[in-house]
Amino acid sequence: MERYLYLGVNIFAISFPLVRSFEQKIKFASKWSALFPAIAITAAFFLIWDHWFTLIGVWEFNPRYIIGIYFFELPLEEWLFFITVPFACVFIYEVLNFFFPNDPLKAFGKPFVYVMVPFLIGMGLLHLDKWYTSVNFFVGAAAILIHFLLFNDKYLGRFLFAYLVHLIPFFLCNGVLTGGITEEPVVIYNNAENLGIRIWTVPIEDSIYSLTLLLMNVSFFESIRSRQTIQTSES
Numbered sequence: 001m002e003r004y005l006y007l008g009v010n011i012f013a014i015s016f017p018l019v020r021s022f023e024q025k026i027k028f029a030s031k032w033s034a035l036f037p038a039i040a041i042t043a044a045f046f047l048i049w050d051h052w053f054t055l056i057g058v059w060e061f062n063p064r065y066i067i068g069i070y071f072f073e074l075p076l077e078e079w080l081f082f083i084t085v086p087f088a089c090v091f092i093y094e095v096l097n098f099f100f101p102n103d104p105l106k107a108f109g110k111p112f113v114y115v116m117v118p119f120l121i122g123m124g125l126l127h128l129d130k131w132y133t134s135v136n137f138f139v140g141a142a143a144i145l146i147h148f149l150l151f152n153d154k155y156l157g158r159f160l161f162a163y164l165v166h167l168i169p170f171f172l173c174n175g176v177l178t179g180g181i182t183e184e185p186v187v188i189y190n191n192a193e194n195l196g197i198r199i200w201t202v203p204i205e206d207s208i209y210s211l212t213l214l215l216m217n218v219s220f221f222e223s224i225r226s227r228q229t230i231q232t233s234e235s
Contacts, residue, residue, distance in 0.1 A: 005065040006077035006186050009173050014084035017091035026098050028091055031221075034228060035090055038220035043082035046213060049139075050074060050082075058131050058193045065186040086217040088169070093162035093218060100161065109156030113148045117141045120208065131193040132205050140208045147219045159218050163211055170210055174202045 021028040053059055054073050061075050069076040124137035148156070178201040179185030189203055197204040 002065055002182075003067055005182070006061075006075070006177065007067060007080070009176055009186075010077055010080045010084045013088045013169070013173055017088045021091070026094055028094055031094065031225065034221050034225040035087070037224055038090075038217050039083055039086045041220050042086060042213065042216040043079075045216070046082050047072075047074065047079065049135075050078060053131065053135075056131065057190055059190060060188045062184055062186050062188055064184060065182070082213075085173075086213060089162065089166050089214045090217055090221055092166050093158065093214075096161050096165060097158055103157045103161075105160045106153065106157030108160055109153030110148075112156060112160060113144055113153075117145050120144075127195065130195065132189070132203070133194050136205045136208050136212075140212045143212045143215050143219075147215055150219070151222070155218060155222055159215060162218070163214055166210070166214065167207070170207075171200060171202055174206055174210075175200045178202050178206075 017028070020026070021032075051072050051074055054061075061078065066075040066077050071079060120137040120141035124134045124141070127133040127137075175181070177186040178189070178198075180201040185201070194203050194205050199207070
């Protein structure tokens with residue numbers, strides 16, 4: 001049964017948000033027409049990145065914990081990860097938007113950009129010898145800056161709120177994938193390509209990787225949803 005572990009993490013991540021998508025308050029299912037294109041676009045970017053890093057040995061996947069179906073050197077579970085996790089994270093984003101409509105972290109949006117972009121670029125430049133650290137931090141800085149240029153701070157407070165809340169399930173799921181409860185990790189990182197700093201068993205870089213994943217999904221989701229709203233009002 002251990003070969004279904006990674007698949008189980010995917011099912012765990014999406015199960016509650018999927019079941020709750022049809023409840024009448026948040027009506028998450030009604031937003032799928034914007035959500036799934038956002039997930040697809042973001043997943044395409046991350047899967048290319050993921051494939052590249054797999055080929056050059058930044059990480060690998062433990063055959064002990066996967067079912068053994070591969071596409072372009074990536075296990076099926078890894079493909080599913082970029083669907084199930086964004087689905088769950090945007091669900092968190094929408095739930096918080098519903099229950100906290102006043103955007104309590106809006107004031108932190110611009111300071112977040114002004115601090116994080118230079119910090120990530122600086123860290124990337126300091127660690128050019130580490131593929132995961134440098135590329136991850138550069139991509140994170142670019143994602144934040146592009147989002148800010150496109151939307152200013154319209155969504156940043158809401159994104160930050162969702163990001164902070166998502167860290168709880170993030171560390172739980174990633175802890176499972178990085179060996180927190182198993183004899184061996186599901187995803188095996190080459191520590192020569194990261195800082196070697198871990199929270200529980202999760203590389204610190206993963207927190208920025210997840211930030212970029214969520215921010216890109218939110219950016220595309222809000223952009224597509226805005227266009228749909230405009231088209232509806234014009235028709």
